[in-house]
Amino acid sequence: MTVRLLVCATCRAGEAVEDGRPVPGARLAAALEAGGAPDGVALQRVECLSACGQGCAVALCAPGRWSYVYGRLTEADAPDILTGAAAYAAAPDGLVPWRERPAIFRKQSLARLPPIGEPE
Amino acid sequence: MTVRLLVCATCRAGEAVEDGRPVPGARLAAALEAGGAPDGVALQRVECLSACGQGCAVALCAPGRWSYVYGRLTEADAPDILTGAAAYAAAPDGLVPWRERPAIFRKQSLARLPPIGEPE
Numbered sequence: 001m002t003v004r005l006l007v008c009a010t011c012r013a014g015e016a017v018e019d020g021r022p023v024p025g026a027r028l029a030a031a032l033e034a035g036g037a038p039d040g041v042a043l044q045r046v047e048c049l050s051a052c053g054q055g056c057a058v059a060l061c062a063p064g065r066w067s068y069v070y071g072r073l074t075e076a077d078a079p080d081i082l083t084g085a086a087a088y089a090a091a092p093d094g095l096v097p098w099r100e101r102p103a104i105f106r107k108q109s110l111a112r113l114p115p116i117g118e119p120e
Numbered sequence: 121m122t123v124r125l126l127v128c129a130t131c132r133a134g135e136a137v138e139d140g141r142p143v144p145g146a147r148l149a150a151a152l153e154a155g156g157a158p159d160g161v162a163l164q165r166v167e168c169l170s171a172c173g174q175g176c177a178v179a180l181c182a183p184g185r186w187s188y189v190y191g192r193l194t195e196a197d198a199p200d201i202l203t204g205a206a207a208y209a210a211a212p213d214g215l216v217p218w219r220e221r222p223a224i225f226r227k228q229s230l231a232r233l234p235p236i237g238e239p240e
Binding site: 046048050051052057059061063067069109112113114116117 | 168189
């Protein structure tokens with residue numbers, strides 16, 4: 001299964017927009033793309049994860065798995081985000097042991113959602 | 121389709137735990153249950169939405185729809201949460217026009233996620 005790493009590429013993260021400089025979300029997306037998506041991870045830019053007050057933000061999701069949203073990220077976090085995404089992709093159920101998650105994933109969770117299906 | 125309204129029933133929302141008094145998440149869950157789930161909404165307690173720093177939190181989700189997570193909620197918000205959940209259930213794609221969303225949903229979004237499926 002390929003999991004999705006979504007990155008909000010429109011996030012301003014509270015910064016003033018500077019002429020000619022990409023917004024922080026676009027810079028984070030570019031840094032992730034430059035790092036290269038790990039095996040089993042599809043990197044996808046999205047327009048807004050509605051986490052504007054806690055941006056920049058990324059999300060990890062896949063059918064039948066818990067979804068995770070992380071925030072307060074910058075382009076400097078791209079290597080750790082990719083490492084964490086690889087661990088999520090490699091875990092059969094997406095549940096990565098706590099200690100094996102990057103610190104930014106342990107400390108900067110915005111939300112998680114159980115697998116989305118019909119109510120039991 | 122029945123949509124799911126998830127409420128984190130373990131959230132302490134930064135409060136000290138008081139002997140004999142349910143935590144804020146449990147009080148919010150009880151207020152929602154007392155209000156009664158609208159048609160097409162399945163109310164479900166969950167143990168943690170990992171939004172601890174912005175609790176109490178609820179989420180709306182269903183297969184093929186955008187998911188939403190809202191935070192900084194209290195039991196006093198239960199009526200508005202139920203109204204917003206009903207609007208989400210009634211919208212065929214889950215996309216409720218901005219002005220028809222309760223103020224707490226417009227102002228207290230923690231995150232949203234696009235419909236979860238295989239990468240395109």
